[in-house]
Amino acid sequence: MKIKREVKLAITALLAVIILIWGINFLKGSSLFESRNVFYGLYDRVDGLKVSSGVVYRGYQVGQVLSISFTGERFDKVLVEFSVKKGLELARNTSAYIQSADLMGSKIINLIPGNAQQLAVNGDTLRTQLEQGLMEQVSNQMLPLKQKAEHLFSSLDSVLSIVQGLFNEDTKQNLANSFRSIDRTLHHLEGASGNLDTLIEGEAGRISQILEHINSITANLEQNNGEISRTLSNFAAISDSIRQANLKQTLLVLQNALSEVDSILIKMNEGRGTLGAFVNNDEFYYNLNQVSENLNRLLVEFRYNPKKFINLSLIDFSSGKKDNMGYGIVIYESENRLSPDAEIYKQNPNLKEVRYKGKYLYIWNTYKKLKSAQRQLDNVMKRYNNAYIVKIDFI
Incomplete structure (x- = not known):
């Protein structure tokens, strides 16, 4: 077939x-x-981007521009359709950035990856960015220079205004008057110089006589130079003698003082005397420090609890009833008698009341022996800080 x-x-x-x-x-x-995904970008302008222009991702071409069309109610937007390889996953917030591809001004779309968790799907419209044009870049770089030039011209205008103000009619007149004053001053100096010459010529003989007197005085000083030198030498010798005498005495006193100090230091280093023991014996220092601390604590305790150290006696020793003597712990004292309903009675039902020297003493408990009262006092003071021991008569 x-x-x-x-x-x-x-x-x-x-x-x-x-x-x-x-x-x-x-x-x-x-x-x-090869299957591809299609995405869209909406721009105010595209600055020379063409159909079939490349689409790059991290510097590698992954697609191309498919179409460019106007959109919007007044066609004030440009819709760019471009393709991307289907295997490339893009975040939803990826930006389609139109930028220059070379020095010739060719444009490409550079996909700037975003950080969103969701991925863009086929047909999505991505965010868009547009590179500044060459004129805008030049304008931004020239703007600071323009501002500096305007500031410079403004300063120059101010300087010219000041200079113009200096050279007004009043200033010119003042300068002319100044030059005339300088001319008059020079004329006066010239006249004064002439007068000085005339004065010197008239007094030439007298000036010569003064110079002769000065020469005579100089000659006399030269003739008596030896005597003047001897006089100055005598004064120097007297001064040296006085200085040496005082210096020797001072050095002697200083030497004696240093010897005494050296002797004291030797004794201290050898441990002799109180200072030596204090410096060389650590135990002595620690004991002294401990005594000082104990004394300080004792004074503080005595200051805040004087009744702890001073016992009041409620016994009339003249009666001779020593067998009934005991000791009581006072927890409260008052000039006025307490009511039976007072709180201290409620807390201590066995509280005893004793009147002594115009005061009412309230005794917590009584003891036959002082040591027993002292042992119990520490426990009572935990509740009543001002508690103290007194001697009492049980009868």
Whole structure:
């Protein structure tokens, strides 16, 4: 079976079209057999971005621009459709950044990855950014220079205004008057110089006489130079003698004092005397320090609890009843008698009341022996800080 010529031509044409389409896409960097995701970006302008411009991710081309169209009610926005390889996962907040690809001004879309957890899906509209144009960059760099130039011109204008104000008519007149004053001053100096010359000429003989007197005085000083030298030498000798005499005496006193100090230091180092024991014997120092601390605590205790150390006696020793003598612990005293309903009676039902020297003493308990009372006093003072011991008569 033979294939007709027309069929061959049709098959050849179809293959040519397929190859042409594949070649065009190959030159564009896309493949007919590779699946891709399509995304969109909305821009105010695209600054020369073209269809088939590259889409890069971290410097590697992953797609291309598919279409560019105007949108919006007044066509004030540009919608860019671009493709990305399907295997590339992009975060939802990835930005499509239009930037220059080379010095010739070619534009590409650079995908700046975001940090969102959700991924962008096919058909999403990504965030957009636009690189500043060359004119904007130059303008931003030139703006500080422009501001400095304006400030400089403003300063120059102020300087010129000040200079112009200095050289007004009043200033010019003042300068002219100053120059005339200087001229008059120079004229006066010239006249004074002439007068001085005249004075010197008139008094030349007298000046010569004064100079002769000065020469005579100089000659007399030269003739008596030896006597003057001897007089000065005598004064120097007297001064040296006085200075040496005082110095010797001072050094002698100082030497004696140093000897005494040296002797004391030797004794201290050898441990002799109180100072030596204090310096060299650590035990002596610690004992002395301990005594000082104990004395200090005793004085503090005596200051706040004097009744602990001073016992009041409620016994009339003249009666001779020593067998009935005992000791009581006073927990409260008052000039006025307490009511039976007082709180201290409620806390201590066995409390005893004794009147002594115009005061009422309230005794917590009584003891035959002082040591027993003293042992119990520490426990009572935990409740009553001002408690103290007194001697009492049980009768």
